[in-house]
Amino acid sequence: MTSPLPIGATIGILGGGQLGRMLSVAAARLGLRTHIFEPGAMPPAGDVAHKVTTASYDDSVALTAFGQSVDVITYEFENIPTSALDLLETLRPIHPGRTALATSQDRLTEKTFLQGLGLQTAPFADVSDMDTLTAALSEIGAPAILKTRRMGYDGKGQARIMAADDAASALTDIARAPAILEGFINFSHEVSVIGARGPDGSVACYDPGENVHEAGILRTTTVPARLNPTQRTDAVLIAARILNALDYVGVMGVELFVTPQGLIVNEIAPRVHNSGHWTQNGCAIDQFEQHIRAVAGWPLGDGSRHADVVMENLIGDDMDRLPALAKTDVSLHLYGKAEVKPGRKMGHVNRIVKS
Amino acid sequence: MTSPLPIGATIGILGGGQLGRMLSVAAARLGLRTHIFEPGAMPPAGDVAHKVTTASYDDSVALTAFGQSVDVITYEFENIPTSALDLLETLRPIHPGRTALATSQDRLTEKTFLQGLGLQTAPFADVSDMDTLTAALSEIGAPAILKTRRMGYDGKGQARIMAADDAASALTDIARAPAILEGFINFSHEVSVIGARGPDGSVACYDPGENVHEAGILRTTTVPARLNPTQRTDAVLIAARILNALDYVGVMGVELFVTPQGLIVNEIAPRVHNSGHWTQNGCAIDQFEQHIRAVAGWPLGDGSRHADVVMENLIGDDMDRLPALAKTDVSLHLYGKAEVKPGRKMGHVNRIVKS
Numbered sequence: 001m002t003s004p005l006p007i008g009a010t011i012g013i014l015g016g017g018q019l020g021r022m023l024s025v026a027a028a029r030l031g032l033r034t035h036i037f038e039p040g041a042m043p044p045a046g047d048v049a050h051k052v053t054t055a056s057y058d059d060s061v062a063l064t065a066f067g068q069s070v071d072v073i074t075y076e077f078e079n080i081p082t083s084a085l086d087l088l089e090t091l092r093p094i095h096p097g098r099t100a101l102a103t104s105q106d107r108l109t110e111k112t113f114l115q116g117l118g119l120q121t122a123p124f125a126d127v128s129d130m131d132t133l134t135a136a137l138s139e140i141g142a143p144a145i146l147k148t149r150r151m152g153y154d155g156k157g158q159a160r161i162m163a164a165d166d167a168a169s170a171l172t173d174i175a176r177a178p179a180i181l182e183g184f185i186n187f188s189h190e191v192s193v194i195g196a197r198g199p200d201g202s203v204a205c206y207d208p209g210e211n212v213h214e215a216g217i218l219r220t221t222t223v224p225a226r227l228n229p230t231q232r233t234d235a236v237l238i239a240a241r242i243l244n245a246l247d248y249v250g251v252m253g254v255e256l257f258v259t260p261q262g263l264i265v266n267e268i269a270p271r272v273h274n275s276g277h278w279t280q281n282g283c284a285i286d287q288f289e290q291h292i293r294a295v296a297g298w299p300l301g302d303g304s305r306h307a308d309v310v311m312e313n314l315i316g317d318d319m320d321r322l323p324a325l326a327k328t329d330v331s332l333h334l335y336g337k338a339e340v341k342p343g344r345k346m347g348h349v350n351r352i353v354k355s
Numbered sequence: 356m357t358s359p360l361p362i363g364a365t366i367g368i369l370g371g372g373q374l375g376r377m378l379s380v381a382a383a384r385l386g387l388r389t390h391i392f393e394p395g396a397m398p399p400a401g402d403v404a405h406k407v408t409t410a411s412y413d414d415s416v417a418l419t420a421f422g423q424s425v426d427v428i429t430y431e432f433e434n435i436p437t438s439a440l441d442l443l444e445t446l447r448p449i450h451p452g453r454t455a456l457a458t459s460q461d462r463l464t465e466k467t468f469l470q471g472l473g474l475q476t477a478p479f480a481d482v483s484d485m486d487t488l489t490a491a492l493s494e495i496g497a498p499a500i501l502k503t504r505r506m507g508y509d510g511k512g513q514a515r516i517m518a519a520d521d522a523a524s525a526l527t528d529i530a531r532a533p534a535i536l537e538g539f540i541n542f543s544h545e546v547s548v549i550g551a552r553g554p555d556g557s558v559a560c561y562d563p564g565e566n567v568h569e570a571g572i573l574r575t576t577t578v579p580a581r582l583n584p585t586q587r588t589d590a591v592l593i594a595a596r597i598l599n600a601l602d603y604v605g606v607m608g609v610e611l612f613v614t615p616q617g618l619i620v621n622e623i624a625p626r627v628h629n630s631g632h633w634t635q636n637g638c639a640i641d642q643f644e645q646h647i648r649a650v651a652g653w654p655l656g657d658g659s660r661h662a663d664v665v666m667e668n669l670i671g672d673d674m675d676r677l678p679a680l681a682k683t684d685v686s687l688h689l690y691g692k693a694e695v696k697p698g699r700k701m702g703h704v705n706r707i708v709k710s
Contacts (some may be wrong), residue, residue, distance in 0.1 A: 004678075008693055025380050028403045031689030031702065048383045048403045281639065284686045284707055299682045306707050307661055323359075327654045331639045334386030338363055347386065352639055352661045 005071055005296040007031035012070030012092065014084075016043025016052065018335040018345060019076035019272050019288075022280075024048045026288035032296060037066045044335045045076075057084040067091030074250060074295045078104050078270055079151050095199075095249040095295045100270040103246065107149045107180050110268060117245055119238060120264045122257075123183035129176070133167050136181035143184050146170045148177040158216070185264055187257035191225040194276035195239035196290045196300050197248045204290070204303040205236045206283065209311075211255070211275050217343060221275045221311040223282060227258065234263050242268060251276070251291035274345075278309040281331045281350040308353040316342045325349060360426055360651040362386035367425030367447065369439075371398025371407065373690040373700060374431035374627050374643075377635075379403045381643035387651060392421045399690045400431075412439040422446030429605060429650045433459050433625050434506055450554075450604040450650045455625040458601065462504045462535050465623065472600055474593060475619045477612075478538035484531070488522050491536035498539050501525045503532040513571070540619055542612035546580040549631035550594035551645045551655055552603045559645070559658040560591045561638065564666075566610070566630050572698060576630045576666040578637060582613065589618050597623060606631070606646035629700075633664040636686045636705040663708040671697045680704060 005011075011027050013020045016038030024034040024045050033050035036043060039057065046052040051069070055062030063084055067073065073094045078101055085101070088094060103113050111121045125136035127146065137144065142164055148157035157177070159170035190213070195205040210225035211218055227235065239254045242265075253273025255266040276287035285293070285301025293300055314321070319340050325332065334347035360366075366382050368375045371393030379389040379400050388405035391398060394412065401407040406424070410417030418439055422428065428449045433456055440456070443449060458468050466476045480491035482501065492499065497519055503512035512532070514525035545568070550560040565580035566573055582590065594609045597620075608628025610621040631642035640648070640656025648655055669676070674695050680687065689702035 004681075007674075007689060008691065021383070025383065025403065028376070028380065028691065029686075029688050031691040033402055033691070047388055047405045048380065050402045284636065284684050284705070293681075302684050304684055306709060319362075326359075326648075329639050329657050329659055331384075333384050334362060336363065336383065336386040336388070350639070 004298045005032060008033065009071045009296070010035050010050065010069065011292065011295060012037065012066055012073040013045065013049075013076060014038075014073065014080055015076035016040065016045035016049075017076055018044050018337075018347075020045035021048055021335060022277075022288045022333070023074070023076060023272065023292060026286065027292045029289060030292060030296070030298070032292065035066060035070050037063070042338070044337055047336055057081045060087055063087050064091065072295055074291070076271055096252070096270045097247065097249065100246045100248055100250075100252070104268050104270045105150055107147055107267070108178075109149075111180065113245075114242070114265050114268075117241055119241070120262060122185050122264060122266070124180045127179040127181050130168065130171060133171060133179075133181060134164075137161065137164055137167060140181055140183040142166075145182045145184070146174055146179050147182055148174050148179050150178070156216070185257050185259060185266075187259045187264065189226060189258050190266065191227060191235060191256050191258060191263075192221070192273065192275040193235050193239040193254045193256065194251060194273055194279065194287050194290075195236075195243050195254060196251045196287075196294050196303070197243040198294045198300050199249050199297050201244070202300055203240045203243055204300045205239050206276065206279055206287065206303045207305050208232060208235045208256075209275050209278055215343070217315060217345075218274045218313055219315075220313070221278050223278050223305065223309050231258065231263060238263060238265065250294045251287050274313065274348075275311075277333065277348050278311040278350055279305075280333065281352055282307045282309040310351045310353060312349050312351070313345055314347040314349065316340060316344055316346070319346050359653045360387060363388065364426045364651070365390050365405065365424065366647065366650060367392065367421055367428040368400065368404075368431060369393075369428065369435055370431035371395065371400035371404075372431055373399050373692075373702075375400035376403055376690060377632075377643045377688070378429070378431060378627065378647060381641065382647045384644060385647060385651070385653070387647065390421060390425050392418070397693070399692055402691055412436045415442055418442050419446065427650055429646070431626055451607070451625045452602065452604065455601045455603050455607070459623050459625045460505055462502055462622070463533075464504075466535065468600075469597070469620050469623075472596055474596070475617060477540050477619060477621070479535045482534040482536050485523065485526060488526060488534075488536060489519075492516065492519055492522060495536055495538040497521075500537045500539070501529055501534050502537055503529050503534050505533070511571070540612050540614060540621075542614045542619065544581060544613050545621065546582060546590060546611050546613060546618075547576070547628065547630040548590050548594040548609045548611065549606060549628055549634065549642050549645075550591070550598050550609060551606045551642075551649050551658070552598040553649050553655050554604050554652050556599070557655055558595045558598055559655045560594050561631065561634055561642065561658045562660050563587060563590045563611075564630050564633055570698070572670060572700075573629045573668055574670075575668070576633055578633050578660065578664050586613065586618065593618060593620065605649045606642050629668065629703075630666075632688065632703050633666040633705055634660075635688065636707055637662045637664040665706045665708060667704050667706070668700055669702040669704065671695060671699055671701065674701050 159173035279286040514528035564576040634641040
């Protein structure tokens with residue numbers, strides 16, 4: 001067990017998007033600095049970071065200089081090239097660790113891991129070509145979803161199969177990448193648990209939030225979620241089991257489907273999570289600070305919540321609503337992205353619901 | 356009336372201390388950038404600002420480049436050299452404006468202004484030498500406080516006069532600077548109102564907080580303050596009257612003494628104020644964002660409060676308590692200052708009081 005990072009220490013963050021931006025602000029609140037590594041120019045996190053390195057993940061000189069300049073390394077997205085991680089882990093600790101990354105980077109590995117813990121998942125089968133897809137469809141049945149094993153997010157890398165006839169076009173849609181076929185789940189709603197685990201094994205989870213998606217992208221999260229006390233306890237215990245099994249350090253998002261047969265794990269994300277943004281206005285210690293605390297070896301907040309919150313993402317043209325939103329008493333969190341694009345997450349608002 | 360600054364615009368901030376740091380974070384939340392101008396090296400605000408200029412206030416080349424690089428100028432402290440303001444105001448709008456600065460920079464001007472508005476202040480008299488001090492003492496009586504007209508903060512530039520015999524040494528203590536003699540006020544407690552005014556004349560005030568000082572430095576602010584409904588209304592109306600009289604744009608702190616004879620204005624600060632830090636965890640829109648909104652011409656938040664909060668400053672060796680504080684569910688706000696010094700504000704904590 002290492003000692004906590006002192007005031008003034010630097011946390012290296014791979015990725016300079018909005019999550020890196022909000023992690024940087026949280027680090028600053030604790031008197032810590034951040035150094036962002038990001039291939040793209042003018043990253044959103046750059047505005048609030050102590051230092052930014054603009055370089056590619058295959059630039060070993062830049063990666064080495066970055067690694068040597070920081071005290072610990074974390075990341076805001078899970079699809080970091082393995083070669084970069086191989087280099088960086090020779091220099092500094094990386095949290096969350098490689099096991100968590102490897103598990104969540106690959107849907108097949110992830111689902112196999114979750115089932116191994118005795119948790120419920122959607123039925124799934126490995127798909128590598130037309131033959132295995134045909135076999136999978138006969139086992140799982142249609143409708144089903146074909147999902148690439150890697151690099152999927154916000155509904156990307158997915159194709160629906162409503163009937164066996166759709167199989168060939170679905171394979172084309174995902175460019176014949178290694179995939180899994182997932183059976184449809186009949187769920188009433190989706191919730192997510194934002195859990196955290198420290199290097200000392202302490203675990204703290206926030207109250208589950210209820211998520212609504214549109215076109216595969218998170219639209220709103222509402223806390224508290226519609227769950228009965230048993231479901232609420234189950235949700236938190238599921239998250240804790242996953243965190244412990246991975247010997248996890250940091251914040252994780254765990255998406256769960258609520259069904260009459262219990263909670264079914266949809267997917268896990270080894271990082272701060274869009275569905276945890278409500279914690280910025282509902283908790284003394286939000287998910288970003290919680291992640292920084294875990295990674296820096298500081299004590300975790302207990303995850304308690306002092307307000308009900310509705311978080312709404314501002315996506316693409318939602319920014320046209322900004323003048324009206326700015327006139328209401330909601331917390332705006334804008335990411336400083338220069339260009340509005342369809343489907344692009346531009347910011348979010350947290351609305352505190354007075355009880 | 357100018358149009359609101361667009362996303363990506365830059366706010367120039369004179370001063371890079373903790374107030375500039377928290378203003379920078381608030382600007383980032385609105386998708387705005389900050390450029391800090393600060394003579395000292397490694398300013399706390401630098402960690403979270405888009406750009407930092409390290410230069411002296413008499414460096415006209417640096418000031419000009421700074422002014423030209425930003426869209427609007429504000430500041431985190433009121434003792435900015437006049438020559439710097441003269442130069443900068445030829446380049447960009449400065450908010451709050453010169454009248455507010457001139458009024459609050461000089462205790463004699465400030466008190467005269469407040470009395471001109473019909474507000475109560477402590478009895479005071481202009482002191483420039485031993486003769487005027489003797490005359491002031493015979494008018495106001497002892498005990499009294501001799502305060503320099505300019506550059507006083509956190510109890511600095513003040514000398515108590517318990518009896519007429521102390522007059523000579525008090526003058527020496529303040530280095531015979533131009534001063535005022537202030538009569539003692541018999542007050543039960545001090546409260547402050549954090550008020551804001553937009554360029555359209557809209558005014559919004561936060562609920563008054565109750566302040567406790569130690570050795571001239573703010574120790575805690577508690578909201579709600581102990582005030583009856585009439586006092587609460589009076590406090591807010593006093594702040595609004597001051598804001599309107601100065602045609603003010605931005606956030607102002609107004610310190611008030613609570614006495615049986617009503618509220619007495621102690622002093623005003625033309626900037627975000629230490630006694631408003633509780634708003635970070637008690638309001639959807641905190642004082643820092645409120646100031647940025649005013650300066651940027653965005654609509655103001657309504658100042659409503661969703662939680663009771665106790666704010667405690669971490670001063671000097673209070674930082675020894677950090678390990679214990681980090682184990683409790685309070686919101687830490689550390690300023691990233693490298694060196695702990697006696698009396699130095701190192702951070703603060705906001706404790707949300709569940710109702």
